[in-house]
Amino acid sequence: MSLEKPYANIPGTVVFDADQSRKGYPLNMFCMSLMKAANRERFKAGEKNYLDEWPMTEEQKQAVLARDYNRMIALGGNIYFLAKIFATDGRSFQYAAASMTGMTQDDYARMMLNGGRSPEAQ
Amino acid sequence: MAKISAGIATSHVPAIGAAIDLGKTGEPYWQPLFKGFEFSKQWMRDNTPDVIFLVYNDHATAFSLELIPTFAIGCAASFAPADEGWGPRPVPTVQGHAELASHIAQSVIQSDFDLTIVNKMEVDHGLTVPLSLLFGQPKAWPCRVIPFAVNVVQFPPPSGHRCYQLGKAIRRAVESFDEKLNVQIWGTGGMSHQLQGPRAGLINKEFDRRFMDRLISQPDALSQLPHIDYIRDAGSEGIELVMWLIMRGALNAEVKPVHRFYHVPASNTAVGHLILENLS
Numbered sequence: 001m002s003l004e005k006p007y008a009n010i011p012g013t014v015v016f017d018a019d020q021s022r023k024g025y026p027l028n029m030f031c032m033s034l035m036k037a038a039n040r041e042r043f044k045a046g047e048k049n050y051l052d053e054w055p056m057t058e059e060q061k062q063a064v065l066a067r068d069y070n071r072m073i074a075l076g077g078n079i080y081f082l083a084k085i086f087a088t089d090g091r092s093f094q095y096a097a098a099s100m101t102g103m104t105q106d107d108y109a110r111m112m113l114n115g116g117r118s119p120e121a122q
Numbered sequence: 123m124a125k126i127s128a129g130i131a132t133s134h135v136p137a138i139g140a141a142i143d144l145g146k147t148g149e150p151y152w153q154p155l156f157k158g159f160e161f162s163k164q165w166m167r168d169n170t171p172d173v174i175f176l177v178y179n180d181h182a183t184a185f186s187l188e189l190i191p192t193f194a195i196g197c198a199a200s201f202a203p204a205d206e207g208w209g210p211r212p213v214p215t216v217q218g219h220a221e222l223a224s225h226i227a228q229s230v231i232q233s234d235f236d237l238t239i240v241n242k243m244e245v246d247h248g249l250t251v252p253l254s255l256l257f258g259q260p261k262a263w264p265c266r267v268i269p270f271a272v273n274v275v276q277f278p279p280p281s282g283h284r285c286y287q288l289g290k291a292i293r294r295a296v297e298s299f300d301e302k303l304n305v306q307i308w309g310t311g312g313m314s315h316q317l318q319g320p321r322a323g324l325i326n327k328e329f330d331r332r333f334m335d336r337l338i339s340q341p342d343a344l345s346q347l348p349h350i351d352y353i354r355d356a357g358s359e360g361i362e363l364v365m366w367l368i369m370r371g372a373l374n375a376e377v378k379p380v381h382r383f384y385h386v387p388a389s390n391t392a393v394g395h396l397i398l399e400n401l402s
Contacts, residue, residue, distance in 0.1 A: 007350055081182045100318060
């Protein structure tokens with residue numbers, strides 16, 4: 001019997017549940033490794049080689065290389081773990097959030113200053 | 123005996139910590155937010171407790187996916203600020219209260235809430251940003267802090283009802299501690315925000331306003347709000363608000379709101395803040 005997932009149909013939203021967590025485990029644990037400065041340096045020196053040390057799917061690795069955060073999330077990434085990637089890149093949460101909405105960072109920042117995305121306008 | 127005198131709710135956005143640490147609190151972007159905490163800083167000076175029981179969530183810092191405790195109580199003597207990827211925040215080490223924390227753990231587990239006991243842990247912005255907002259930048263935090271981490275990263279977090287009931291068990295535990303201590307309970311996180319996907323940037327002022335209203339005067343009914351309502355209406359990360367219900371559960375049925383503040387935005391997030399005094 002499958003579990004009920006009433007949250008599955010919320011537009012533009014992937015809920016990081018047990019299934020996503022299972023799929024994303026190696027991707028998120030790779031992200032966790034970037035908490036250490038030495039690992040960040042090794043990753044920056046050769047991203048593909050570093051990713052190949054982790055039991056991630058090829059799709060997950062490509063999504064990381066492309067910095068495609070929506071794709072990473074679809075493949076089991078969680079935003080608090082993915083934050084280690086954009087922190088390594090010297091980017092902010094607002095930069096990453098903007099990139100997932102398809103807006104420029106300036107437009108996104110302006111939307112937030114104007115009160116954020118309205119729940120009616122999803 | 124120990125007694126809970128007040129509850130405080132506040133968001134814990136990491137960018138707020140960065141603004142404090144980098145001396146940007148007077149900038150036009152941040153000034154309105156910090157103005158909302160001026161009253162609170164004075165109130166904290168006038169009402170400094172012996173211990174803060176601080177409910178927060180870890181953000182892939184102390185807990186990765188290797189271990190995901192739903193409720194974890196920090197029983198150590200001290201907790202160092204964590205390096206979250208850009209060096210630890212320049213804030214004092216948090217001094218715990220091992221005796222009270224262990225007492226609460228034993229009491230609450232015997233009330234059927236199966237806590238995870240943590241004797242070594244670093245604390246991230248979820249815990250240190252609220253302390254900075256309410257205390258500014260002291261050389262040492264002016265009281266002890268018991269960190270209480272709640273899983274809101276992997277779905278499902280505990281239900282609002284479970285959190286609210288847990289708050290009541292924490293209160294009973296505090297009140298059965300023999301030493302005379304003034305204890306505050308803080309609930310942190312929220313308010314509406316979504317950090318991921320095409321819907322990132324979601325803010326729902328109406329939801330937030332109503333949540334604060336009901337937290338004050340109808341907490342029983344509010345605790346029944348299902349997870350789906352939080353996610354749909356307050357964003358995927360808005361579900362952190364269940365942690366405010368732990369705080370509220372530990373207070374009297376009737377409380378006196380002495381301060382209420384709401385501001386949009388701090389980075390991607392709606393910031394909400396309440397100070398609730400227990401009516402004696």
